[in-house]
Amino acid sequence: MSHRTEKSFWDPDEIQAVLRPRVLGRNLIVFNRVSSTNEFLKRLARRGAAEGTVIVADEQSAGRGRLGRRWHSVPAKGLWFSFLLRPQLQTEKIGLISLAIAAVIADTLAQACNLECAVKWPNDVLISGKKVCGILCETQISPTGIEGIIAGVGVNVNHRYDDFPSEWRGQAASLLLASGNMWDRQTLFVKLMKALDQNLFEDLPDKLPALVEKWCNRCPALGQNVAVTPAPHHPNQETTTGVFAGIGEGGELILRMPAGDLRFFAAGEITLPK
Numbered sequence: 428m429s430h431r432t433e434k435s436f437w438d439p440d441e442i443q444a445v446l447r448p449r450v451l452g453r454n455l456i457v458f459n460r461v462s463s464t465n466e467f468l469k470r471l472a473r474r475g476a477a478e479g480t481v482i483v484a485d486e487q488s489a490g491r492g493r494l495g496r497r498w499h500s501v502p503a504k505g506l507w508f509s510f511l512l513r514p515q516l517q518t519e520k521i522g523l524i525s526l527a528i529a530a531v532i533a534d535t536l537a538q539a540c541n542l543e544c545a546v547k548w549p550n551d552v553l554i555s556g557k558k559v560c561g562i563l564c565e566t567q568i569s570p571t572g573i574e575g576i577i578a579g580v581g582v583n584v585n586h587r588y589d590d591f592p593s594e595w596r597g598q599a600a601s602l603l604l605a606s607g608n609m610w611d612r613q614t615l616f617v618k619l620m621k622a623l624d625q626n627l628f629e630d631l632p633d634k635l636p637a638l639v640e641k642w643c644n645r646c647p648a649l650g651q652n653v654a655v656t657p658a659p660h661h662p663n664q665e666t667t668t669g670v671f672a673g674i675g676e677g678g679e680l681i682l683r684m685p686a687g688d689l690r691f692f693a694a695g696e697i698t699l700p701k
Contacts, residue, residue: 450479451624464509483508522678527638557600658694
């Protein structure tokens with residue numbers, strides 16, 4: 428099923444004809460402008476929306492990133508979409524989902540655009556050390572387990588330097604800035620959707636170990652000294668430095684301390700010490 432908003436910037440029927448979705452995109456809703464694709468999809472999920480439902484918008488007026496940060500969604504420049512997973516997955520493994528999505532997106536963009544893509548824990552895709560894609564996963568949990576995971580994806584495609592807010596310009600990248608080429612957003616969207624459909628739906632628990640390994644292979648910080656600052660809600664806000672030793676069974680960053688003991692971080696920010 429597709430849904431068309433008035434004078435939509437893309438034709439959802441046309442996308443589905445090319446996509447031929449197995450799960451992801453069978454229900455596709457296209458908006459010219461929406462407050463937040465994640466917020467809209469969360470409401471649909473609570474009403475019983477089917478797994479694989481996708482919301483895509485040309486612009487978000489109140490897009491959000493991780494830790495409540497604003498995501499700047501310039502119209503006609505990027506890809507802003509959210510999709511619904513209803514995986515048969517243990518609750519403690521939820522943190523692996525954003526890593527798996529990042530691994531799929533990094534692989535797909537690297538192949539489609541012939542660019543070197545890296546990943547940064549927990550949810551970023553980078554080009555030349557700058558953020559080109561962010562992922563925000565929000566989970567709906569009931570007493571019986573995971574009801575749904577709303578995965579929001581933002582990809583900077585045809586942004587020029589001045590399209591970014593001034594405070595982002597030293598940290599953000601786009602496919603245009605990295606390659607010198609303009610990119611057809613619908614073509615990239617279809618490529619990403621096909622890859623996500625293939626990797627994240629059928630038998631996801633069995634696929635996660637290989638996807639996490641792909642993520643690790645694209646993470647330049649792995650094995651390096653890093654500084655970890657816990658998420659704002661954490662009671663201890665001290666930055667901790669150690670060796671990024673690996674990924675835990677729930678997606679945690681494992682930090683090896685100078686004395687050899689291990690610490691696990693479920694959320695936070697990492698930087699490479701200068």
